[in-house]
Amino acid sequence: MKISTVVVLGAGSAGLMTALTLKRKLPHLGIRVVRSPDIGIIAVGEGTTSVFPRHFFEHLKVKPQAFYAEANPTWKLGIRFAWGAKRDFYYTFAYEFEKRQPELSRNNGFYHDPGQPWLGNASAFMAHDKVFPRRPDGFPRLHNNHAFHLENVTFVGWLENRCREAGVEITDATVSAEPGPQGVAALVAESGERIVGDLYVDASGFRSELLGRLLAEPFLSYADTLFCDRAVVGGWARGEGERIKPYTIAETMDAGWCWQIDHEKRVNRGYVYSSAFLSDEAALEEFARKNPKIEPGQTRVVKFRSGRYRRSWVGNVVAVGNSAGFVEPLEATSLQVICVETSTLADSLSDSQCDPPPTLVALFNRFNGEQWDDIRDFLAVHFRFNKRLDTPFWRHCREHVALHGAEPVVDFYRENGPSVVAGISLLSPSNSFKMDGYIALLTGQEVPYAKVHQATAAEQEHWRRRRAELAADAQQGLSPEEAMAALRRPGLKWG
Ligand SMILES: Cc1cc2nc3c(=O)[nH]c(=O)nc-3n(C[C@H](O)[C@H](O)[C@H](O)COP(=O)(O)OP(=O)(O)OC[C@H]3O[C@@H](n4cnc5c(N)ncnc54)[C@H](O)[C@@H]3O)c2cc1C
CATH class of the missing domain: 3.50.50.60 (FAD/NAD(P)-binding domain)
Incomplete structure (x- = not known):
């Protein structure tokens, strides 16, 4: 019909x-x-991903001016993971790990350094709490390679x-x-x-x-991979001197993890946990203990099922x-x-x-089902390899999370390291994380692999200079507060 x-x-x-x-x-x-x-x-x-600005501004041709003025977003360059081994790491939307510089024999992933975890502009900006490059006239050099907090x-x-x-x-x-x-x-x-x-x-x-x-x-159901089924959410009014972070924080908690999302006037947090390992009361207690600024009486528990x-x-x-x-x-x-x-x-x-016709409907269903399964598979890697805490929940995750479609990717990584070659055949072309995302999570969590690349002296020197340049560029950039103020000044030409 x-x-x-x-x-x-x-x-x-x-x-x-x-x-x-x-x-x-x-x-x-x-x-x-x-x-x-x-x-x-x-x-x-x-939180969104970088698909969001592309959908609204490029695909639907919505005017960004109106969006900024009414929806009051803040920017998200990626996720800072307090996760894996001891050190935090960054996940960006810029596919930094798969890039290969002409001076180097391998792609960037082989040179990941947990001590200085930035490989490109996006992660360097995150590491320095900056959001956009500064134009000579002081306005931000806007791009769509970011997401939003809304x-x-x-x-x-x-x-x-x-x-x-x-x-x-x-x-x-x-x-x-x-x-x-x-x-x-x-x-x-x-x-x-x-x-x-x-x-x-x-x-x-x-x-x-x-x-x-x-x-x-x-x-x-995705319950054999994703064990969390509840979240307690809360937040506080941003205080004087509390700077806006241009990224989401995902922090390991006793029986799950906690997000931190910075809005202009509020900081919101949410503890996603597994009710099989933690009662609502214990989750609220841990959430409040680790976030003393949470406004008391303003928290609520949301139940969900994954699948x-x-x-x-x-x-x-x-x-x-x-x-x-x-x-x-x-x-x-x-x-x-x-x-x-x-x-x-x-x-x-x-x-x-x-x-x-029915074939088109069947294609729609296959495509949408696959995108959910791809997300489940990618999240599996987050839970299977997080060694940050040794609690019953995390021990259970390390032993029992089913990797599903991530299994061959992890096997490949264990033998070959952060090579991007596997992405061509092991992931579907529509997989938005790509091999780059997997490498970010696997190297970030310091999952060991067999063929470690020994960087030559020239390669080490190249990276020393490159990291210093990236850091210097980022330091020149605009903070979220500066970028917001600039957008509200008259005279900005929207690209
Ligand atoms: C803890 C938690 C954190 C999340 N964080 C994120 C995040 O960071 N990023 C992200 O992208 N997503 C996140 N999500 C998912 C988020 O909820 C969805 O992205 C999004 O808001 C979609 O909601 P919805 O429109 O499907 O449902 P809803 O917002 O629940 O809307 C349902 C609508 O249906 C109407 N309705 C229902 N039944 C009837 C009826 N019988 N008659 C008339 N109207 C009816 C309701 O009134 C309402 O208008 C999170 C979800 C949870 C639970």
Whole structure:
């Protein structure tokens, strides 16, 4: 059936990003979003990857000015991991480990030095708490090779405004689903109104009202790899002299890990843990003890399960966001997955002239399933090799985390070291972490490998100079506070 109207159930980031992407790419579609003021939105989810600015600014052609002014983001150049062996390391979006300099015989990964863990501009900027290079006129030299930190509620408000501007209709109603031959016949509001469309997007969050509850699509659990199932979240108002960090911190905790995300006025933290190893009370106690600034009485516990539904497009229902799958936010990938899901949906509709045949739907399902599995595999490496703490949880992870698709990558690394060659055949072309990401995590955690490269004296000298130059460049850069102030000054030319 030709699709001309789409009903989106849910107005969290998943529902509104889907509505906006479809409306921008297929303006002739009638799009109506239905959301429940009683249920509300999840109100967590603060980190993105570099897929996010590309999706909005390059793919959807959203104006960055408006985004900066209303969504009030801070920048994220990557993740600083307090993880693995004794020393912290950096994960960036710049693929620094696979790069090869003409003066050197091997790619950068072979020269990783845990004492000075920067190999390129992005990690050097992170190591010096700087965010953008400084132009001669004092403005930041902006690029899209970064991600953002966003407050979920503010971001969702910004999305709602963009959707309304684009002509998306938004209705407040708590609905139930009426089954039909294609899957859903209508969404029925408490008032009795029947809301009907040709395609239903299930963006109802963890409730998965249409795909999970109504259609009973099987859920594929990731519990043999990812043992965490809860998070306690909290934060504090940024104090005088507390500088904004241009990266997320992921810190090893007794039974999981803790994020730190710096917003302009707040610092937010969240302890992701396994309820099999830690009670909620003990998690709250450890969280508060290690973060004495956490505002008392302002913490809350969020429960989740890691995994994905077998298919996300079934009949006339396509699930997007938490209703399709979820993994803990260690690499902050949920908004990235939503970007990919929504653009793939728009491309599928556009390519089939809004009449998608079964082979296209099957391809959509395979592609989306694989992207979730790729994330699970990459996270496996984080848990299997973290030696920072010797607690029952981490001992269990080191012994029992199933590596799945990461297994051949790790085997290759153990024999060949941080070579990028394996990425060509062991990872799918759409794997966003690439071999570079694996090498960042494996070298960062100091996982041993057989063929250690002995750098020549000339290579060592090259790296000594290169690291010093990178550090000097970074020191000249703008701090997040300086970059923010510059963006608010009149006269900036947006690229
Ligand atoms: C602890 C934690 C940390 C996270 N951190 C990150 C992160 O750093 N980065 C990241 O990318 N993601 C993160 N996420 C994931 C984040 O939640 C999602 O990226 C994102 O916000 C998508 O949410 P959603 O729109 O799917 O669901 P929600 O925000 O829950 O929205 C669901 C919508 O459906 C509506 N709804 C549900 N049922 C009905 C009904 N019957 N009738 C009408 N309306 C209904 C609700 O009212 C709401 O509007 C995190 C998640 C958790 C749990």
